[in-house]
Amino acid sequence: MPRSTPGIAETPVKEGLEHPSGDLGTATAVSMGMMTRLATLLATAALLATSFVTAPRTADGQEGEGNEIRWIISGIDVEEGGYVRCALYRDENTWLNTARRYRRAAAAARRGQVACVFRDVPPGTYAMAALHDADNDHEMDKSLIGLPQEGYAISRDEHNALSRPDFDDASVQHDGGRLVTRSRMRY
Numbered sequence: 001m002p003r004s005t006p007g008i009a010e011t012p013v014k015e016g017l018e019h020p021s022g023d024l025g026t027a028t029a030v031s032m033g034m035m036t037r038l039a040t041l042l043a044t045a046a047l048l049a050t051s052f053v054t055a056p057r058t059a060d061g062q063e064g065e066g067n068e069i070r071w072i073i074s075g076i077d078v079e080e081g082g083y084v085r086c087a088l089y090r091d092e093n094t095w096l097n098t099a100r101r102y103r104r105a106a107a108a109a110r111r112g113q114v115a116c117v118f119r120d121v122p123p124g125t126y127a128m129a130a131l132h133d134a135d136n137d138h139e140m141d142k143s144l145i146g147l148p149q150e151g152y153a154i155s156r157d158e159h160n161a162l163s164r165p166d167f168d169d170a171s172v173q174h175d176g177g178r179l180v181t182r183s184r185m186r187y
Contacts, residue, residue, distance in 0.1 A: 064122030068178045071116045071128050073153045075185040078111040080134035080151070084185070086116030089127050092167040096129055109134070127170040128155040132185055153183040 073084060087101040094100035103121065107114040109132060116130065131140050132151030141149040158170040172181055 064120045067119075067121050067123065067174070067176050069118040069121050069126065069128075069172075069174055070178065070180045071118070071130070071155065072113055072180065072182045073116065073130055073185055074113040074182065076109050076111065076114060076132065077151060077185070077187055078109060080109060080132060082109050082132060082134035082136050083107065084109050084114045084116065084130055085133050085138070086118075086128060086130040088118045088121070089129070089167065090124065095127060095167040095170075096164065102126070121174060123174055123176040125171050125173055126155075127167050127172070128181075128183075129153070129165075129170075130183070130185070132187075148186075151185040151187045153185045155181060155183055157183045159186060 069088065071086060073086075076084065083106045086105045086107075087098060088103040088105075089095045089100075090102045094102070103118045105116040105118055107116060116128070130153040133139075134150055135141065140152065143149055154165045155170045155172055158165045172179065
């Protein structure tokens with residue numbers, strides 16, 4: 001009769017399979033139980049670690065938890081397909097630099113309107129830019145002279161076809177809670 005360890009379940013080994021110990025009768029389920037506990041421990045540690053990193057704070061230390069900016073964009077050309085990719089910017093120094101955006105959101109392009117929702121946003125001044133990425137390449141397609149070839153939208157419907165929109169003209173003030181703002185996609 002095989003030796004048993006108190007508190008450890010024993011699992012019969014399928015016929016024809018050899019346990020590393022050479023015992024063909026039973027195998028202890030130590031490794032699976034330990035792996036499950038280890039996986040649970042690692043997942044809990046990862047969750048705790050990210051909770052400290054992802055909670056946005058204002059300059060005075062207030063969290064943005066529960067605050068939301070909902071940007072509704074109308075005039076989507078649904079025949080183009082793709083996604084509407086939105087970016088939230090905090091200041092003029094990062095404005096329209098996708099590598100330095102504060103937050104991002106995306107919605108499948110569909111007839112009528114889409115909403116890009118930025119959650120847990122601390123109170124402050126923000127501007128938003130959106131791209132109707134019809135070919136799903138994550139970048140604005142431009143003509144030879146640099147004009148947009150895909151739809152775009154700017155917060156506060158700021159639009160000047162011949163120059164880059166200004167952060168101050170496109171910015172909105174978010175005082176906390178839920179802010180809803182609207183713009184129209186331009187093609």
